[in-house]
């Protein structure tokens with residue numbers, strides 16, 4: 001059996017989006033990326049986008065209540081009923097608690113948190129390369145450093161949080177995309 005209610009956790013540039021897309025295709029479950037949803041809101045100029053934009057450009061987190069609302073609405077859609085791969089949410093203990101009570105109301109639980117570890121030099125290299133290809137506003141060196149600082153301070157505590165719950169799998173995120181995908185696949189076996 002393979003766990004299908006998943007969370008990919010890791011610093012910026014760890015490969016969460018890359019691996020979440022592969023898992024979504026492979027298992028026919030939706031990839032739920034709050035970063036992608038927020039960028040779409042910014043591009044569309046919605047109220048949410050208006051509130052998130054400057055924070056995202058600085059590499060700060062968007063307030064919990066806004067992000068929890070976005071994630072809860074997405075998780076409530078039919079295609080997430082049999083599984084999902086969360087990418088970039090939750091990112092604070094408050095978000096993790098909100099997710100837990102949300103799933104609990106449907107008698108469900110997160111089955112695996114895959115924590116991806118990548119060293120800082122590789123993060124900066126990957127994201128500066130992506131800056132040239134995609135032009136994401138937060139992919140410049142100063143903002144990348146701030147995103148890493150925010151990750152260490154506010155998101156890394158979730159590693160211990162999910163370890164305590166007994167669903168943590170720690171995976172080396174260095175190496176090729178295929179190598180990392182194979183390690184994640186192993187980590188999802190139940």
Ligand code: AP5
Nearest residue numbers: 012013014015016017018034035056062088126130176177
């Ligand atoms: P978000 O969009 O989640 O960005 P992030 O966490 O900084 O991570 P990235 O998307 O940059 O990296 P990734 O781990 O997905 O790696 P990827 O696969 O792209 O969040 C952006 C902002 O939105 C936040 O700063 C915050 O403001 C806000 N936000 C979002 N969610 C929030 C929340 N829950 N609460 C509050 N605020 C929130 O890979 C990176 C690059 O490396 C790519 O070019 C890729 O092709 C390449 N790559 C991938 N794997 C490999 C590999 N194995 N080897 C070499 N290159 C690789």
Ligand code: MG
Nearest residue numbers: 016017035088
């Ligand atoms: Mg991403």
